[in-house]
Structures are given as C-alpha cells and as structure tokens.
Amino acid sequence: MSDSSRSTLAPRSLSWVGALLRPGALALGILLFPIAAVAGQEPPDSLGVRPGRIAPDSMAADSLALQSQPDSVSADTIFYNLPGFEGEVPDGWETGVWSWDHEGIMVAGASTLAELVAEIPGLIVLAAGDYGTPSAISAFGSGGGGLRVFRDGFEVLPLGGGVVDLARIGLAGIRRVRLERGMGELRLELWSREYDDGRPYSLVEAGTGDLDTNIFRGTFADPTSLGGSVAVGLERVDTRGPGGAEKGNRTGSWLRYQAHKGDDAGIALDFRRMGTESEVSDYASPVIRTDWALRGRMRLADGLVGEAYLGKSSHEVEDERDAYELEGGSRSQQGLRLGYSRTGLWARGEYRRYGGDDVPANRLDLSGGVSRPGFGGVSADMARGSWTDLSTSSTRVRAWTEPLLGVLSLFASREAGTYGAGTTALLEATPPAPDSTTDEGGEPAEPAEEVASVPLFGITDRTATRFGATLSWRGASLSGAALSVESDSLIPLGIEPDRGSPFLAGAKRAGWEFWGSVPTPMQGLRLQGSLQQWDEPGPYLPERIYRGALVFHRVYLDSENFEFWWTIGVRGNSPMTVHILGEEDDDGLRPLETVPFYQNWYGRIQVRIVTVQIFIGWDNFIRRRNLQNFPGRVLPITRTWYGLRWTMWN
Numbered sequence: 001m002s003d004s005s006r007s008t009l010a011p012r013s014l015s016w017v018g019a020l021l022r023p024g025a026l027a028l029g030i031l032l033f034p035i036a037a038v039a040g041q042e043p044p045d046s047l048g049v050r051p052g053r054i055a056p057d058s059m060a061a062d063s064l065a066l067q068s069q070p071d072s073v074s075a076d077t078i079f080y081n082l083p084g085f086e087g088e089v090p091d092g093w094e095t096g097v098w099s100w101d102h103e104g105i106m107v108a109g110a111s112t113l114a115e116l117v118a119e120i121p122g123l124i125v126l127a128a129g130d131y132g133t134p135s136a137i138s139a140f141g142s143g144g145g146g147l148r149v150f151r152d153g154f155e156v157l158p159l160g161g162g163v164v165d166l167a168r169i170g171l172a173g174i175r176r177v178r179l180e181r182g183m184g185e186l187r188l189e190l191w192s193r194e195y196d197d198g199r200p201y202s203l204v205e206a207g208t209g210d211l212d213t214n215i216f217r218g219t220f221a222d223p224t225s226l227g228g229s230v231a232v233g234l235e236r237v238d239t240r241g242p243g244g245a246e247k248g249n250r251t252g253s254w255l256r257y258q259a260h261k262g263d264d265a266g267i268a269l270d271f272r273r274m275g276t277e278s279e280v281s282d283y284a285s286p287v288i289r290t291d292w293a294l295r296g297r298m299r300l301a302d303g304l305v306g307e308a309y310l311g312k313s314s315h316e317v318e319d320e321r322d323a324y325e326l327e328g329g330s331r332s333q334q335g336l337r338l339g340y341s342r343t344g345l346w347a348r349g350e351y352r353r354y355g356g357d358d359v360p361a362n363r364l365d366l367s368g369g370v371s372r373p374g375f376g377g378v379s380a381d382m383a384r385g386s387w388t389d390l391s392t393s394s395t396r397v398r399a400w401t402e403p404l405l406g407v408l409s410l411f412a413s414r415e416a417g418t419y420g421a422g423t424t425a426l427l428e429a430t431p432p433a434p435d436s437t438t439d440e441g442g443e444p445a446e447p448a449e450e451v452a453s454v455p456l457f458g459i460t461d462r463t464a465t466r467f468g469a470t471l472s473w474r475g476a477s478l479s480g481a482a483l484s485v486e487s488d489s490l491i492p493l494g495i496e497p498d499r500g501s502p503f504l505a506g507a508k509r510a511g512w513e514f515w516g517s518v519p520t521p522m523q524g525l526r527l528q529g530s531l532q533q534w535d536e537p538g539p540y541l542p543e544r545i546y547r548g549a550l551v552f553h554r555v556y557l558d559s560e561n562f563e564f565w566w567t568i569g570v571r572g573n574s575p576m577t578v579h580i581l582g583e584e585d586d587d588g589l590r591p592l593e594t595v596p597f598y599q600n601w602y603g604r605i606q607v608r609i610v611t612v613q614i615f616i617g618w619d620n621f622i623r624r625r626n627l628q629n630f631p632g633r634v635l636p637i638t639r640t641w642y643g644l645r646w647t648m649w650n
Contacts, residue, residue, distance in 0.1 A: 077197070077198030077199070077224065078198065078224070079195050079197065079198040079223035079224055079229065080195075080223075080229070080260035080262060080263050080266065081194045081195055081260075081263065082258065082260070082266045082268060082295075082297045083263060083264060083265070083266075083297055083298070083299040083305050084305070085153075085305055085307075085337070085339040085341075085348065086303075086305075086339070086341040086346065087339070087340075087341035087345070087346020087347075087348075087369070088178075088346065088369075089180070089369060089371075089377075089379050089398065090371060090377070092400075093121070093470065093477075093479050093515050094400045094409060094411035094468075094470060094479070095398060095400055095411065096180060096181040096182065096398075096413065096466070097178065097179070097180050097181070098117075098120055098178070098179050098181070099176065099177065099178040099179070100116065100176065100177045100178075101175065101176050102174075102175045102176065102193070105171065105174060105177065106205075106613065106645060107565060107606060109604055109606065109615055109617050110171065111131075111171075111215055111217075111237050112131070112135070112166070112167065112171070112237070112250070113166045113169050113170075113171060113177070113188075113190075114127065114135045114136075114137060114166045114167070116171070116177060117137060117177075117179055117188070118571065119547060119549075119569070119571065120139075120179060120181060121513065121515055121530035121532065121545075121547055122139055122140070122181065122513055122530070122532040122545055123137055123138075123139050123181065123545075124137065124138045124139065124540055124541075124542070124545065124573065124576070124629075125137055125629065126138060126493065126495075126497075126540070126578075126629045126630065127629050127630075127633075127635065128280075128283070128495070128496065128497045128629070128630050128633050129241065129242075129246060129248070129278065129280055129283075129633050129635070130211075130239050130241040130242060130246060130248055130635065130636055131167075131213075131237045131238065131239045131241075131248045131249060131250055132167070132238075132239075132247075132248020132249050132250055132276045132277050132278035132280075132285070133167065133248060133276075133278050133280055133283055133633075134165045134167055134283065134495040134496045134497065135165065135166045135167045135495075136163050136164075136165065136166060136493050136495050137166065137186065137188075138186075138493070138540040138541075139181050139182075139183075139186055140183045140464065140483070140485050140541065141485060141487075141490070141509065141538050141539060141540050141541035142184075142185070142186065142540070143162065143163075143421070143490060143491040143492055143493050143503075143539065143540060143579060144161075144162025144163060144421030144458060144460075144491035144492055144493055144494045144503075145162055145163075145185075145419040145420050145421030145458065145459075145460060145491060146163065146184075146185055146186060146419065146421075146491075147163040147164060147185070147186045147187075147188065148185060148186070148187050148188070149164045149166075149169065149188045149189075149190075150187075150188070150189045150190065151169075151189075151190045151191075151192070151270075151272075151291075152190070152191055152192055152268070152270065152293070152295070153295070153307065153309065153337060154270070154291070154293040154295070154309060154311055154333070155333060155352065156169060156291065156313070157313050157331045157333070157354070157356075157359060158358070158359075158494070159289060159313060159314075159315035159329065159331065160315055160327060160328075160329070160358075160494075160499075161493065161494035161495045161496075161499065162421035162458070162491060162492065162493055162494030162495075163421075163493050163494060163495065165289075165495050167250060167276050168250075168274040168275075168276060168287070168289040169190075169274065170233070170235050170250075170252035170254065170272070170274050171217065171235065172217050172218070172219055172233030172234060172235040172252060172253075172254055173192050173193050173219045173221075173231055173232075173233030173254045173256070174190050174191070174192060174193070175191055175192060175193040175194060176190070176191040177189070177190050177191075178190075182396060182415060183413070183415050183462075183464030183465075183466060183483070183485055184394060184396065184415035184416070184417065184419065184462050184463075184464055185394070185415075185419060192231065192254075192256060192270070193219065193221050193231055195221065195223040195229065197223075197649075198223055198224055199223075199649045199650060200220070200221065200222040200223070200225075200649070200650040201219075201220070201221045201222075201647075201648070201649055201650075202218070202219065202220050202221075202647070202648040202649075202650065203217075203218065203219045203645065203646070203647050203648075204217075204218050204645070204646050204648075205217040205218070205643065205644070205645045205646075206643050206644060207615070207641050207642055207643020207644070208641065208642070208643065209639060209640050209641030209642060210636075210638065210639045210640050210641070211239045211240050211241060211242075211244065211636055211639060212238070212239060212240045212244075213237070213238070213239045213639060213641055214236070214237070214238050214239075215236070215237050215641065215643060216234070216235065216236045216237075217233075217234070217235040217236075218233065218234045218235070219231070219232070219233045220232050220233075226257065227259065228257060228258050228259040228260055228266075229257070229258045229260070230256070230257055230258075231254075231255070231256045232253075232254065232255050232256075233252075233253065233254035233255075234252070234253050234254075235250070235251070235252045235253075236249065236250065236251050236252075237249060237250045238250075239636075241279070241280075241636070242634055242635065242636045242637070245279075246278065246279050246280050247277075247278075247279045248276070248277060248278040248279065248280070249276070249277050250274065250275070250276050251274070251275050251277075252272070252273060252274040252275070253272070253273050253274075254270070254271070254272045254273075255270070255271045255272075256268060256269065256270045256271075257269050263299075264298065264299045265296075265297065265298040265299065266296075266297060267294070267295065267296045267297075268293075268294070268295045268297075269292070269293075269294050269295075270291075270292065270293045270294075270295075270311075271290075271291075271292045272290070272291045272292070273288065273289070273290045273291075274288070274289050275287065275288040275289075280633075282496070282497075283496050284317045284319040284321075284323075284324040284327055284496070285318075285319055286317075286318050286319070287315070287316070287317050287318075287319075287327075288315075288316045288317075288318070289313070289314070289315055289316075290313070290314045290316070291311065291312070291313045291314075292311055292312055293309055293310070293311030294309060294310055294311060295307060295308070295309040296308050296309070303340055303341050303342050304338070304339070304340050305338070305339050305340075306336075306337065306338050306339075307336070307337040307338075308335070308336050308337075309334070309335050309337075310332075310333070310334040310335075311332070311333055311334075312330055312331070312332045312333075313330065313331045313332075313333075314328075314329070314330040314331075315327070315328050315329055315330070316328050329356065329357060330356055331354065331355065331356035331357075331359050332354065332355035332356060333352055333353065333354050333355070334352070334353050335350060335351060335352040335353070336350070336351050337349070337350040338350075344370055344371050344372050344373075344377075345368075345369075345370050346368060346369060346370075347367070347368035348365075348366070348367050348368065349364075349365070349366050349367075350364070350365045350366075351363075351364050351365075352364075352365075360385040360386055360387045360392070360420060361386045361387065361388070362385065362386050363383065363384070363385040363386075364383065364384045364385075365381070365382070365383045366381070366382045366383075367379070367380065367381040367382070368380060369398075373402070374402055375401065375402055376399070376400045376401035376402050376409070377399070377400055378397070378398065378399045378400075379397070379398045379399075380395070380396070380397050380398075381394075381395065381396040381397075382394070382395050382396075383395075383417070385420060387420055387459075390420070390459055391418075392417065392418040392419055392420045392459060393417050393418060394415065394416065394417025394418060394419060395415070395416055395417055396413065396414070396415040397413065397414050397415075398411075398412070398413040399411065399412050399413070400412075403470070403472050406472070407471060407472060407473060408469060408470070408471055408472075409469065409470045409472070410467075410468075410469050410470075411466075411467065411468060411469070411470070411481075412465075412466065412467035412468075413465070413466045413467070414464070414465045414466075415462070415463070415464045415465075416462070416463040416464075417461070417462070418459050418460065418461050418462075419459070419460055419462060420458055420459050421458040421459075421460070421491045421494065458491060458503075459489075460487055460488060460489045460490075460491050460503075460506070461487065461488045461489075461506075462485070462486070462487040462488075463485075463486045463487075464483075464484060464485045464486070465482075465483070465484045466481050466482070466483055466484075467481060467482055468480050468481025468482060468513075474519075475519045476516070476517065476518045476519060477515075477516065477517050477518075478514075478515075478516045478518075479514065479515045479516065480512065480513070480514045480515075481512065481513050481514075482510075482511075482512060483509075483510065483511040483512060483513060483532075483534075484508075484509070484510050484511075485508070485509045485510075486506070486507075486508040486509075487506040487507065488505075488506040489503050489504065489505065489506045490503060490504040490505070490506055490507070490538065490539050490579065491503045491579075492539075492579035492580075493540075493579065497578075497580070497630040497633065498578060498579045498580050498630070501579050501580050501581065502581070503579075504539070504579070504592075507538055509534050509535060509536065509538060509541065510534070510535045511532060511533055511534035511535060512532070512533050513530065513531065513532040513533070514530065514531045514532075515529070515530040516528065516529055516530075522552075523554065524552050524553050524554035525550065525551070525552045526550075526551050526552075527548075527549075527550055527551075528547075528548070528549050528551055529546070529547060529548035529549070530546065530547045530548075531544070531545070531546045531547075532544070532545040532546070537574070537575075537576065537577060538577065539577050539578060539579045539592060540576065540577075540578065540579065541576070542573035542574045542575065542576040543574045543575075544573060544574040545572075545573045545574075546570075546571070546572055546573070547569070547570070547571050548569060548570050548571075549567055549568065549569030549570070550567065550568050550569070551565075551566075551567050551569075552564070552565065552566045552567070553565045561608075561609065561610045562607075562608065562609060563607070563608040564606075564607055564608075565604070565605070565606045565607075566603070566604065566605045566606075567602075567603065567604040568601075568602075568603050569601070569602055569603075570599065570600065570601045570602070571599075571600055571602075572597070572598050572599035572600065573597075573598050574597060575594055575595065575596055575597050576594065576595050576598070576629075577592040577593065577594050577595075578592065578593055578594070578595060578629075578630055578631065579592065580592065580593040580630075580631060581593070593631040594631075595628050595629060595630065595631055596626055596628070598627055598628075598629070599624055599627075600619060600620050600624070600627065601620060601621055601622045601624075602617070602618060602619050602620070602621065603617065603618040603621060604616075604617045604618075605617075611646065611647040611648065612644060612645070612646050612647075613644065613645040613646075614642075614643075614644055615642065615643060615644070615645065616640070616641070616642040617640070617641050617642070618638070618639070618640050619636070619638060619639045619640075620635075620636070620637060620638045620639070621638060621640075623637050623638050624637075625637055
C-alpha cells in the first residue's frame with residue numbers, strides 16, 4: 001500500500017460533530033477507552049438469539065437482542081408507547097416482503113436507507129454519485145409513481161420529483177424498516193424507536209475510512225421525561241468523493257415528543273430535518289428537507305385502533321445559481337387511519353388529503369388479509385387517488401401457502417391499475433418520445449402510433465403477475481417464480497439526474513427469478529443468492545440482476561455476550577438503460593443512455609462484546625472501475641470504513 005493510500009485511512013478531524021451536538025464529541029472520545037468500561041453498566045439479562053426470526057438474505061440478523069428485561073427496571077418506573085396497528089403480510093420471499101428490526105439495521109452496517117435495502121433480490125439502487133447526491137430505488141422497471149415512503153404512518157412525499165430522494169431520509173432513531181417489493185408499486189415503511197423499559201437509552205455510532213469518509217449517528221430516548229417521552233437523533237456522513245474531487249455530506253436531525261394516556265391513547269409531535277451538500281456541479285446544493293407531523297392515536301376497542309394526523313413537508317434550496325432559483329416549496333397532508341386485528345386477521349383503511357403542487361388532492365387506501373398457521377394466507381389491497389383532472393386506482397391480491405408436507409409451498413400475486421407521478425416535467429404535457437426499441441424485422445418502431453397510445457400528465461397503467469413455488473428440505477430453501485409486467489408508459493424517476501426526461505411508450509416484459517439459502521457443514525455459515533432474468537431489458541430494468549453471499553453468524557459464551565458476523569458477497573447487473581435520451585443516431589432516433597455492467601464485491605465483519613460493536617466494511621474490494629448507475633456519474637473505485645457502536649442504558 002502506498003503512503004498516499006494509507007493517508008486516506010486516517011481519521012479526519014471530527015469537528016463537525018460539535019456542530020451537531022457538542023457533547024457528542026465527548027461520547028466519541030469515550031468510545032476509544034477500553035471496552036472494560038462497559039462492564040460497569042447493567043446489561044440486559046439476555047443478549048441471545050431471538051426465537052422464531054429468520055434473517056432474509058444477508059441483510060438482517062436475528063439476534064443482537066439488546067432489549068433490556070423488565071426485572072432490571074424499578075417497579076416504580078412506568079412508561080408507555082402509543083397503541084400500535086397490528087397485522088400485516090408476513091415477511092418472506094414468497095410474499096415479497098423484507099424487514100429489519102433495530103438489531104438487523106445495526107448488523108447491516110448501512111449508513112443510508114438506500115444502502116440498507118441494496119441486498120433485496122431484484123432491486124436496483126440508483127445512486128447519482130457519492131454521499132450528498134440524489135439516490136432512488138426501482139424494481140421491475142418502475143419509475144415515477146412507483147415508490148411510496150412512510151415514517152410512522154406519515155407519508156414522506158416526493159418534493160420536486162416523481163419519487164422520494166432517499167438521500168434525504170435518515171436512519172437515526174429508526175427501530176424498524178419494512179419494504180414491500182410490489183410489481184406495481186414499492187412501499188417502504190420506517191418506524192421510530194419505541195420503549196422496552198423505563199430507562200433512558202443511548203446509541204452512539206462513529207466510524208471513518210477511505211476518501212475521508214466520516215460517519216456519526218446518535219440516538220437518545222427517555223421514556224419518562226417532560227410529562228411524556230422524548231427522543232432525539234443526529235446523523236452525519238461526509239466524504240471527499242471519487243478521486244477526492246466531489247466532496248459531499250448528509251446531515252440530519254430528528255426530535256419527537258409524546259404525551260400518553262396510559263397505553264390506550266396519546267399524541268406525538270415529530271420534527272425531522274435532512275440536508276445534503278455536494279460539489280457536483282450538476283446538482284443543487286445545499287438542499288434541506290424538513291418534515292413535521294402531529295399524530296393522535298387511540299385504542300377504540302379491543303383490536304381496534306384509530307389515528308388522526310396532520311403535517312407538512314418542505315424543500316429548501318440554498319443554491320443561488322439561476323437553474324435552481326425556482327426550486328423548493330412545500331406539501332401538506334392530513335389523514336385518518338383505522339385498523340382492526342384479531343389473531344390471523346387484519347383490516348386497515350386510510351384516507352389522506354394533500355396540499356401543494358405535483359401531489360394528488362386525496363387518496364383512499366384499503367387493505368386486509370388473513371393468515372393461518374399450517375395453511376398460509378391471502379391479502380388484498382385497493383387504492384384510489386384524485387389528481388387535478390384525473391384519477392388513479394389500483395388493486396393487488398397475494399396468496400401463499402405454508403409448506404405442504406413440510407416441503408413445498410406455493411405463492412402468487414397480481415397487481416393492476418393506474419399510478420400517478422407528479423413531476424413538473426410530466427405536468428408540462430410534453431408529447432412523449434417513442435422508445436428506441438425496434439420491431440421484429442429490426443426496423444425502428446413507428447413513433448406515431450406509440451405516441452398516440454400513451455397517456456399524459458404522469459399517469460401510467462401497469463399490470464403485473466408473479467407466481468412460483470419454494471422447496472424446503474433440511475434447512476435449505478430453493479425458490480423460483482415466473483414474472484410478467486406490462487405498462488402503457490415508462491415514466492422517469494424525476495430525481496435530478498433524469499429530471500426533465502420525457503416519458504416513453506410502454507412495453508411488456510416477461511422473466512424469471514430464483515432465490516436460495518443453503519446451510520454449509522460449518523456451523524453458522526450459509527450460502528445465499530438470487531437471480532432475476534428478463535426476456536429483454538428496459539429503462540431501470542437490466543436483463544440480469546443477481547445477488548450472492550456467504551453469511552456467517554454465531555453467538556458464543558454461556559452469557560451470550562460475544563457475537564460474531566461476517567459476510568462476503570456480490571451484487572451486480574448487466575448493462576442498463578436509464579430514462580435519459582442520448583444523442584440522435586444515424587436513423588434519426590434518440591436512443592436511451594446506457595450504463596455499463598455493474599458488479600460490486602463487498603465484505604462486512606462485526607463483533608459484539610456485551611453492548612459494544614466493532615465493525616469494518618469494504619465496498620468493491622476487487623477495485624472494479626467505472627461503476628455507475630447514471631451516465632457519467634462514476635462511483636468510488638473502493639472504500640474501506642471501520643468504527644464502533646455503543647448501546648447504553650442510563
């Protein structure tokens with residue numbers, strides 16, 4: 001290793017921590033003292049594996065249970081949480097649902113939300129550069145209108161695009177993340193920390209690494225403060241970017257106050273702020289997103305919970321260049337939610353009203369399902385939204401079985417309907433450009449017919465099916481599914497790299513996907529992988545998407561106070577077109593831009609000693625060059641980072 005390479009591994013000054021929270025610098029210093037200091041705490045009675053939880057793929061772990069036990073709390077300490085909405089489609093490859101609890105989030109080692117979900121089979125992460133630049137996700141070729149994001153039930157609305165910019169959603173204070181990989185629409189939900197006992201809780205995470213990368217994330221929660229409960233979170237990630245020439249950072253904060261009437265009712269006020277800065281001249285910088293929400297929730301009867309809420313999201317651009325002088329604005333929302341659940345049965349209804357540009361006027365969502373151990377389950381969702389002059393409606397039905405004879409399980413889903421995307425570019429009603437695909441004779445497709453068939457104003461009609469089976473035997477699972485997706489238009493994401501791109505004529509795609517998890521003779525070691533293959537590629541839809549990993553996890557000692565994880569994996573895809581038109585070719589067509597083959601080999605190691613974790617990670621350790629998700633936006637050749645996490649109860 002050269003001297004210059006070594007220099008990038010040295011921690012930079014953490015002066016920015018003081019800008020976040022001055023006491024945080026002291027906390028980070030404490031982390032550098034011997035781990036023996038941890039022994040002075042009263043750790044939970046058990047830090048062992050939580051029964052009944054299986055980690056999906058390589059993202060989440062089923063242990064690291066740092067919850068304290070009730071007997072470690074004074075009998076006089078009384079704490080409350082808001083009543084929860086129970087009942088949902090269970091996690092699994094068959095249902096297309098993946099989730100991470102608090103322990104799983106920490107084990108994943110993700111610094112951003114996009115990094116956390118990157119290992120989902122068939123999911124494409126679209127990063128426009130290093131930290132501080134826009135990012136989004138796509139599955140099954142979805143674009144604008146194909147992603148909804150929620151935090152504690154409050155919708156995180158897109159501000160200036162067709163989907164939410166995930167670079168402006170933080171992980172500080174998050175206890176759970178859930179992704180529903182729908183073929184018509186992705187649904188990403190986040191829940192803030194709740195309380196397991198009456199003691200104040202703190203989590204401090206700090207790390208550094210290549211490219212002057214510095215990471216800080218801190219959470220503090222007090223369940224018995226100011227007549228209710230208080231929680232605060234801070235986070236910061238910064239880097240000097242590829243080649244040291246594209247500095248960027250993300251700085252976020254979160255504050256919540258809750259007042260409770262026992263466990264049956266309460267109100268919660270949340271405030272969140274996330275700012276991004278980048279020296280990439282193509283993007284506005286700095287940009288600040290602010291969200292606040294006021295929620296009131298009540299248990300109306302046994303199994304019945306109701307909620308009313310209101311809030312506002314705003315988008316502030318401090319860039320003074322002419323291209324960004326009209327950026328910014330705000331969106332508001334108010335809503336009512338009602339949920340009912342019994343053992344194996346759930347139903348939920350929600351009505352929302354929105355205010356502001358590029359959002360629907362209102363939306364109604366209904367969902368429900370039933371699940372029976374030993375048999376399986378079925379669920380159904382319906383949504384209807386009203387835009388200025390148009391409306392959207394969609395349905396989804398899913399069914400799955402438990403393993404028949406303990407070996408074979410079946411599953412199927414169908415989604416159909418219209419989805420709206422309110423990007424400014426779409427609402428200009430510019431005639432759509434034809435897709436640059438060719439007909440069966442190899443000649444360019446006639447654009448006139450395609451243009452006439454495509455709706456305007458950001459509404460796309462999409463139909464999709466998925467059905468397959470899973471074979472389970474002796475701890476191994478192998479699964480396959482047939483896929484079909486048809487849409488009448490292809491809508492850009494609407495984030496900065498493809499903002500202003502026209503939407504294209506639709507297409508029909510057919511494909512297959514496979515998933516497997518197989519134990520090895522070595523205790524605690526598994527081989528996991530997935531493959532998604534399509535008959536032909538499309539925008540945001542490579543012909544082949546794959547994941548693979550060797551995952552090791554064990555808990556040691558009778559006290560279970562020593563835990564070890566390591567992962568070596570790869571994620572990649574074939575060349576991918578993106579929703580950006582290139583230069584006109586010899587035939588007078590403007591083909592879509594294409595990014596090259598993508599392959600990222602990565603490694604993760606984590607060790608837990610009582611309540612302290614030591615972690616180290618590598619991205620693209622084989623140093624493959626020219627990794628990019630958008631044309632010309634090259635990602636770092638490689639990055640190594642390392643640090644500590646310390647969980648404390650006061």
